[in-house]
Amino acid sequence: xxxxxxxxxxxxxxxxxxxKVAIGIRxxxxxxxxxxxxxxxxxxxxxxxxxxxAEGKAAGAKTLVIGVANRGGVISQAWKEVLIAALEMxxxxxxxxxxxxxxxxxxxxxxxxxxxTLHDVRVPTVGYPIAxxxxxxxxxxxxxxxxxxxxxxxxxxxMDAEMRKRGMKSTFRATxxxxxxxxxxxxxxxxxxxxxxxxxxxxLTPENDPDHWDHIEGQGSLFHVSYSGVTMALIHGGQPxxxxxxxxxxRTHMRGLPEYSLPTLEQLRDTALPLARVANxxxxxxxxxxxxxxxxxxxxxxxxxxxxAEMGLPATDPYRFGAGKLVDALAAM
Amino acid sequence: xxxxxxxxxxxxxxxxxxxKVAIGIRxxxxxxxxxxxxxxxxxxxxxxxxxxxAEGKAAGAKTLVIGVANRGGVISQAWKEVLIAALEMxxxxxxxxxxxxxxxxxxxxxxxxxxxTLHDVRVPTVGYPIAxxxxxxxxxxxxxxxxxxxxxxxxxxxMDAEMRKRGMKSTFRATxxxxxxxxxxxxxxxxxxxxxxxxxxxxLTPENDPDHWDHIEGQGSLFHVSYSGVTMALIHGGQPxxxxxxxxxxRTHMRGLPEYSLPTLEQLRDTALPLARVANxxxxxxxxxxxxxxxxxxxxxxxxxxxxAEMGLPATDPYRFGAGKLVDALAAM
Numbered sequence: 001x002x003x004x005x006x007x008x009x010x011x012x013x014x015x016x017x018x019x020k021v022a023i024g025i026r027x028x029x030x031x032x033x034x035x036x037x038x039x040x041x042x043x044x045x046x047x048x049x050x051x052x053x054a055e056g057k058a059a060g061a062k063t064l065v066i067g068v069a070n071r072g073g074v075i076s077q078a079w080k081e082v083l084i085a086a087l088e089m090x091x092x093x094x095x096x097x098x099x100x101x102x103x104x105x106x107x108x109x110x111x112x113x114x115x116x117t118l119h120d121v122r123v124p125t126v127g128y129p130i131a132x133x134x135x136x137x138x139x140x141x142x143x144x145x146x147x148x149x150x151x152x153x154x155x156x157x158x159m160d161a162e163m164r165k166r167g168m169k170s171t172f173r174a175t176x177x178x179x180x181x182x183x184x185x186x187x188x189x190x191x192x193x194x195x196x197x198x199x200x201x202x203x204l205t206p207e208n209d210p211d212h213w214d215h216i217e218g219q220g221s222l223f224h225v226s227y228s229g230v231t232m233a234l235i236h237g238g239q240p241x242x243x244x245x246x247x248x249x250x251r252t253h254m255r256g257l258p259e260y261s262l263p264t265l266e267q268l269r270d271t272a273l274p275l276a277r278v279a280n281x282x283x284x285x286x287x288x289x290x291x292x293x294x295x296x297x298x299x300x301x302x303x304x305x306x307x308x309a310e311m312g313l314p315a316t317d318p319y320r321f322g323a324g325k326l327v328d329a330l331a332a333m
Numbered sequence: 334x335x336x337x338x339x340x341x342x343x344x345x346x347x348x349x350x351x352x353k354v355a356i357g358i359r360x361x362x363x364x365x366x367x368x369x370x371x372x373x374x375x376x377x378x379x380x381x382x383x384x385x386x387a388e389g390k391a392a393g394a395k396t397l398v399i400g401v402a403n404r405g406g407v408i409s410q411a412w413k414e415v416l417i418a419a420l421e422m423x424x425x426x427x428x429x430x431x432x433x434x435x436x437x438x439x440x441x442x443x444x445x446x447x448x449x450t451l452h453d454v455r456v457p458t459v460g461y462p463i464a465x466x467x468x469x470x471x472x473x474x475x476x477x478x479x480x481x482x483x484x485x486x487x488x489x490x491x492m493d494a495e496m497r498k499r500g501m502k503s504t505f506r507a508t509x510x511x512x513x514x515x516x517x518x519x520x521x522x523x524x525x526x527x528x529x530x531x532x533x534x535x536x537l538t539p540e541n542d543p544d545h546w547d548h549i550e551g552q553g554s555l556f557h558v559s560y561s562g563v564t565m566a567l568i569h570g571g572q573p574x575x576x577x578x579x580x581x582x583x584r585t586h587m588r589g590l591p592e593y594s595l596p597t598l599e600q601l602r603d604t605a606l607p608l609a610r611v612a613n614x615x616x617x618x619x620x621x622x623x624x625x626x627x628x629x630x631x632x633x634x635x636x637x638x639x640x641x642a643e644m645g646l647p648a649t650d651p652y653r654f655g656a657g658k659l660v661d662a663l664a665a666m
Binding site: 130131132133134135189190191192193194195197198199222223225226227228229230231232233235236237239254256257259260263271274275278279 | 522525526555566569589590596604607608612
């Protein structure tokens with residue numbers, strides 16, 4: 001568990017895209033960010049208050065979160081100076097970078113000296129159990145996609161936010177490094193050892209109040225041959241009561257696999273639902289989430305209407321038009 | 334790759350069952366075993382020549398394989414003396430034990446001194462790639478089960494043996510520690526990190542002659558919620574041309590999951606085949622392998638005949654009655 005609130009470190013980000021993690025935190029947990037720290041030459045701007053480390057500390061920040069990708073997979077000397085200064089002031093550090101904070105001797109030494117914690121959220125720190133498949137109380141919703149990177153995390157985040165707005169009991173359950181940094185906890189599922197994948201998802205989504213919903217962040221796709229095993233573990237470990245089908249209608253082939261075309265939403269439904277019912281015979285498909293970022297407003301609405309007519313399910317782009325329809329569907333279950 | 338031939342170390346095995354790995358080597362690769370080494374009190378006997386370390390060495394053995402489970406997950410002092418003596422004579426050691434040879438300081442030191450290798454086959458030693466899904470030449474057959482431990486390894490071993498007897502090009506591809514010790518190589522799939530599972534299976538089953546068959550050892554089951562993600566990675570990484578459905582007809586519930594009943598063979602076929610066709614649209618179900626070890630000869634034959642009639646597929650118990658029918662089916666594809 002990463003201590004909040006955060007000061008968001010944008011470093012010398014070459015552009016806004018590089019600050020994807022920080023943008024996610026600002027969008028989904030603005031209460032977790034007291035401000036942003038930008039170095040000279042930084043081309044990203046979250047529109048948050050610019051702060052020094054000292055100002056962040058005065059504003060209550062507990063953790064400096066590296067909210068930006070680094071160049072060339074190396075933690076530069078310029079970054080190092082800021083990160084070490086942060087540790088000297090008592091900040092914890094949190095990072096989703098491929099190269100780990102714990103592999104940097106000077107950061108490890110400074111953290112030890114000052115009693116701070118280095119969080120590398122790509123690396124599991126828990127000894128997860130083997131899944132036992134036992135029915136857990138509480139409700140769970142899992143986003144499954146026709147492909148990777150079609151908006152499963154944003155869908156789950158949107159539904160969680162809408163439920164909490166309505167006063168419903170709801171938790172977003174992160175399974176990837178961005179989600180873990182946004183919410184401060186979760187399971188880095190793609191880094192878990194094969195035998196423990198489903199068990200780690202059971203661990204992530206424990207028993208809860210009967211009217212509580214977990215919104216489990218999906219990973220991969222049953223139709224993406226590189227990562228389908230991870231998706232399968234989410235479907236069985238997550239024991240979902242509801243599936244939301246996620247789709248990006250302009251995608252021409254599976255991400256990173258030019259020889260593979262996307263399945264239809266019908267194929268996704270007919271594949272995922274029987275598999276989900278192995279772990280939870282009551283599972284239903286609740287609705288469809290369409291990622292319309294590459295469509296005009298008119299095009300988006302037409303696409304959603306077509307999917308609703310064809311599938312007989314509520315559909316929306318929850319990020320663009322709100323998750324109300326999808327939450328209505330869960331509330332009615 | 335583990336150097337053969339082996340001397341099989343049975344230690345102080347409390348019974349024959351504890352020597353499962355050694356039995357597998359004797360049954361499937363008898364040419365890999367020059368003899369057995371038994372300590373005082375050993376209750377297992379493979380019917381091989383009893384040898385001292387020196388006799389094994391004289392017979393050409395390169396590796397001492399720990400072919401037996403240890404008691405209480407500890408490598409005892411009595412074992413240690415034999416293992417260190419083996420290293421001093423120039424043997425490599427190979428083990429599928431949960432507690433690793435490499436974690437034993439005295440074994441590591443002796444191996445270094447004498448230039449020997451410690452093989453812990455439960456632990457991946459290769460940096461596997463992410464799966465790319467590209468079509469590979471050669472043919473692949475994957476055994477998939479209604480449950481775990483229904484005979485998938487023995488099915489693949491039997492088919493490989495039958496093909497080689499017929500002079501066909503064939504390789505057994507091990508994905509678990511027993512199979513790896515039997516054949517000297519493979520991928521310990523249940524210990525691979527999630528993101529690399531399918532890639533490790535692609536690595537294990539590379540391009541080959543168009544008329545060469547890989548028989549891939551299955552793991553888990555699509556219907557076993559603890560391990561289904563591993564099975565999924567085999568189906569997509571293995572890119573099988575043929576599936577063989579494996580079943581143990583007397584099983585009353587999924588292994589280790591008393592609340593879960595087994596699927597029917599029809600359910601297994603209808604679930605596994607569409608998923609396999611994502612990676613290989615030409616995939617077919619070639620036949621059914623029935624594990625009849627708990628049935629009489631008459632009962633076994635009746636069960637097989639019933640499955641053949643119901644499924645319209647060749648069925649047999651390849652361990653009991655030979656894999657001829659299943660190999661005929663592959664040869665006809």
